[in-house]
Amino acid sequence: MSARVGLMHTAYYLPEKVDDVRSWARRAGQSAACVAQLERVGVHYYHDAAGESVASMATKAIDALIRSSRLAPDTLDCMVYTHTLQGSVAPPPMSLPRILCDTFGFVHADAFSFAQQHCASALGALRVIRAMFVARPTLRRVLLVGADAMPVASERLMDGAGLMSDGACAALIERDAPVNRLLAVRTHASGLAWQGALGHEDSRLAAQYFLSARQLITTVARDAGLEPTTLQRILPHHLDLPAWHRVISSLGISRERLCTENFSRIAHVSVSDPIINLTDCTALLPGRPFLLFAHGVGGFSAAALLLR
Amino acid sequence: MSAPVVTAVAAYVPPAVPLARWSQIEEKLNATALTGWARLVYPQWFAAYGLDLQQLTAPPEDMPSASPGAAAIGIAVQPGIDLVPVEKDRDLSGLAADILQAICTARAPEAPCIDVVVFCHSSLNEHVSTTTAGRLRAAIGKPCFPFAVAQQQGASVFTALRLAADLLVAEPELRAILIVAAEKWCHPFSRRIGRWTLQGDAAGAIVLERDSPSTQGLRLLDTAVQPLCRADAPFGLPASLTDTNAIFAPALLALIDTLLSEHGRRAGEIATVIAHHVNLPLVEAVSRQLGLPSERRLTDRRAYLGTAESIVRLAETLDIFPLGHGELVLAWGIGLGGYVSCALFEADGTPARYLADSAQTGES
Numbered sequence: 001m002s003a004r005v006g007l008m009h010t011a012y013y014l015p016e017k018v019d020d021v022r023s024w025a026r027r028a029g030q031s032a033a034c035v036a037q038l039e040r041v042g043v044h045y046y047h048d049a050a051g052e053s054v055a056s057m058a059t060k061a062i063d064a065l066i067r068s069s070r071l072a073p074d075t076l077d078c079m080v081y082t083h084t085l086q087g088s089v090a091p092p093p094m095s096l097p098r099i100l101c102d103t104f105g106f107v108h109a110d111a112f113s114f115a116q117q118h119c120a121s122a123l124g125a126l127r128v129i130r131a132m133f134v135a136r137p138t139l140r141r142v143l144l145v146g147a148d149a150m151p152v153a154s155e156r157l158m159d160g161a162g163l164m165s166d167g168a169c170a171a172l173i174e175r176d177a178p179v180n181r182l183l184a185v186r187t188h189a190s191g192l193a194w195q196g197a198l199g200h201e202d203s204r205l206a207a208q209y210f211l212s213a214r215q216l217i218t219t220v221a222r223d224a225g226l227e228p229t230t231l232q233r234i235l236p237h238h239l240d241l242p243a244w245h246r247v248i249s250s251l252g253i254s255r256e257r258l259c260t261e262n263f264s265r266i267a268h269v270s271v272s273d274p275i276i277n278l279t280d281c282t283a284l285l286p287g288r289p290f291l292l293f294a295h296g297v298g299g300f301s302a303a304a305l306l307l308r
Numbered sequence: 309m310s311a312p313v314v315t316a317v318a319a320y321v322p323p324a325v326p327l328a329r330w331s332q333i334e335e336k337l338n339a340t341a342l343t344g345w346a347r348l349v350y351p352q353w354f355a356a357y358g359l360d361l362q363q364l365t366a367p368p369e370d371m372p373s374a375s376p377g378a379a380a381i382g383i384a385v386q387p388g389i390d391l392v393p394v395e396k397d398r399d400l401s402g403l404a405a406d407i408l409q410a411i412c413t414a415r416a417p418e419a420p421c422i423d424v425v426v427f428c429h430s431s432l433n434e435h436v437s438t439t440t441a442g443r444l445r446a447a448i449g450k451p452c453f454p455f456a457v458a459q460q461q462g463a464s465v466f467t468a469l470r471l472a473a474d475l476l477v478a479e480p481e482l483r484a485i486l487i488v489a490a491e492k493w494c495h496p497f498s499r500r501i502g503r504w505t506l507q508g509d510a511a512g513a514i515v516l517e518r519d520s521p522s523t524q525g526l527r528l529l530d531t532a533v534q535p536l537c538r539a540d541a542p543f544g545l546p547a548s549l550t551d552t553n554a555i556f557a558p559a560l561l562a563l564i565d566t567l568l569s570e571h572g573r574r575a576g577e578i579a580t581v582i583a584h585h586v587n588l589p590l591v592e593a594v595s596r597q598l599g600l601p602s603e604r605r606l607t608d609r610r611a612y613l614g615t616a617e618s619i620v621r622l623a624e625t626l627d628i629f630p631l632g633h634g635e636l637v638l639a640w641g642i643g644l645g646g647y648v649s650c651a652l653f654e655a656d657g658t659p660a661r662y663l664a665d666s667a668q669t670g671e672s
Contacts, residue, residue: 003478053356081459085436087353092430093501094357095459095645098535110533112467116427116441116456124455128471131478151349189454191446194401196437298442 003133006177007306009069010279012169012272013060014047015149021045021163028154037160042241042260046156046267049149049166054088055096058147061168062104065143069172073105077139080129081113082121082146084270084296089113100145109143117189118296119237122146122169122271126185126304129173144171146271158297162239162268169272169279180278181307183289184223188212190299212301213247217291220303226289228253232308233290235259235277238268274304284308310519312476312485314526314653315419318411318513318662319623320403324391324610327506330499337495345436350496387549387587392499392611393508399434400492401443407511408447408488414662420483420517424475425454428464428489428615430507430644431497444488462584462641463533465489465618466649470531472516488513489615499611501644504549505586508611512619514659524657526637532567533649534559549587556586557593559648560640564598567650568638575599579635579655582621584642586612594640617641623663631655 021043025035049057058081065071081097083089090096097111114125122144129142147168150156156164173182190208221228228251236244241263248258259277269276274292284290285308292304325333342350395403404427412422425444433440441454448454457468465487472485490511493499499507517523536559568575575598583591585608594600606624613620618639631637637653 051352055356086432087349087436089459090357090645091350091354091359092432092497093461093644094359095461095535095643095647097459098646101535102537107537109535110467111459111535112457112464112533113459114455115458116439116454118439121455124453127453128455128475131471131474134478135474151352152345187453189442189445189452191442191444191448191454194439194442194446196435196439296439297437298439299445300439300442 003130004176004181005130005133005173006179006181007171007278008174008177008179009065009172010170010275011061011065011068012167012276012279013057013064014167014266014269015049015052015057017048017050018045019048024153024156024163030157034157038163040242041160041162042238042263043163043267044264046163046165047167052149054147054149055099057149057166057168058100058145059103061147061170062100062143062145065170065172066104071172074107076106076109076141076143078132079106079109079111079143079145080125081111082125082144082271083113083115084118084121084148085150087151088148117300117302118298119270120294120296120300120302123185123274123292123294123302123304124187124300126182127187130182130185133175140175142173144173146275148270158239158268165267165269167266167269167272167276169275171275179308182304183307184220184305186216186220186223186303188216188301192299194298196297209295210243210247213293213295214250216301216303217251217293220291220305224289224305230289231257231291232285232288233257233259233281235274235281235290235292237273237294238263238266239295311527311529312473312516313519313523313656314514314528314659315517315523316411316415316515316660317619317623317626318407318414319510319620320407320410320664321510321613321620322393322395324393327390327392330392330394334499340495342496346496387503387505387589388609389506389587389611390609392506393510393613395492395509400429400431400490401433401438401440403492403509403511404440404488404490405443405447407490407513408444408486410662411486411513411515414660415515416660421450422448422484422486422515423452423482424472424485425452426468426472426485426487427454427456428468428487429456429458429491430461430614431491431493459645460533460647461643461645462614462617463643463647463649464615466531466533466641466651469528469651470533473528473531476516476518484515484517486513486515489619491614491616504552506611508613510613510616510620512616512623514619525659526653527656529571529652529654530567531651532563533647534563536646536648549589553587553590553593556590556642556648557597560594560642561597563648564638564640564650567652571652573636573652577636578638579631580625580629580637582618582625582637582639584612584617584640585610586642600638623661626658626661627663630658
């Protein structure tokens, strides 16, 4: 079953403080080899919340979306809040989604968090949101929000694949949206590395991520009745740029279609990368498909295929 | 589209510690300095929401001037709680993984495969980078769609039920959806919320399948979850049992009334109620004002089990009170952060069950 829904408006917020990889490495006690590896995978700068709360960042992203979309707060039906880190919500027994709804006057909106797919959570949530639209004919508008801040500098390192940045995003998903229509969404979960830092990351997992990304893109394109080569742009998460080039190449897609502009500029903004790229990619051609992709530690991946 | 059916239920409640004993343990825990990630992060995290550690571990009326014994007496008298299930061996993801294994064992070998796993929780994972949803995927051992629904505390399970029903409508190839709810409270997160509730550890799981002529269990007729408006419930930690229940009870009553009306049902038709035992006065207030039956309702003095409460009490109720064909079950619950929720089921056979309940319960 299907419903015609699309990401009608998107917005994001990045904290003002920008730091570079080399100064981060000095403060975090990391080696020159670590810096070289990060630069090799495409990272040069990242944004640091510097004590700004996740609630504040999420508020600013939603505020930016409301200003650009002119959303009437009392017309929102639901807010789905996504995040990677445990501290990116309100401590129990409080509820950040409810606080955000009240802040913005979303008086008719249900609100909950969708998480534990780590950085794939925002795109993973699209699968649930699509189901909500299909099953609930009266549902008109859902706000997808994502936010994270890494409070410990030394923990920003994502193995050799990237550096975690801070920020927030918001996407307004509407029924009968004329742009960014969701054609297909696919998720993958391996269950590997669920322990996170408590486990031992297996070097073989990197190869599995590569294979799962390739498989997922192929499958989601097939779901939409398309070939991967017809995708006008790939809007990825900002991890391991060389691996992305290999994935794109193996699918027969030219490099220029991979959105790489934000890898160096902002690093990996957890759940927000694909939405940030969608917001920044103003040159997408109408009527042609493009892809959002995200990967989360713990063996999670999600791909969403949209029509501009 | 036909309603999904709860075909299996599993529950685990660890051995309970008497409240007086728990108060002594809690006092020692509160004197323990935070280490590692908690020391680095928690004070700023709490401060961002206007909380502080002292407030969490010792609510205002229980500040150090009150002895542990006095605190225990206060909470026992008001909310009617004096047993605290405390899990000593497993962490949160371990509780969730074990109840998953238990429910999979309780199901028939030919039962449909689990395609989606929803994890509900209020308490934190054992580590900031751990994903319990990922562990549940590993425990299933086959491809599935695992994720967590949270930030609604006890109401999360009701949202999970609704999302499960949505997914079964939207994705015809899905066969069965597993909802796992677990709580494991660790210092510095307090089991006590003011004097109006006390939280225990537990795990529960239910399986929803598509309805078919051969499917036996509880048909999920509808689910509703609603946030409270700020005017009624500010975001700070609730302090007074009377005030808090005065907020939750009317919202619950209105939500239940609406749900029943939408299905052309009356409270008098309900055979069994699965209530959140946040505290006894709230349970009694809702039951009395709706005129819900008091027979076939579990009563005990066990601590509130958060997201696991509804599933654990459903398993316990089914174990004691067999349901006849067509009988109605009303489940209601709250989210401590400001949510009310309810669900209506209709019996059409009995779900497969697994129950490992070490805490004392009794019938009324």
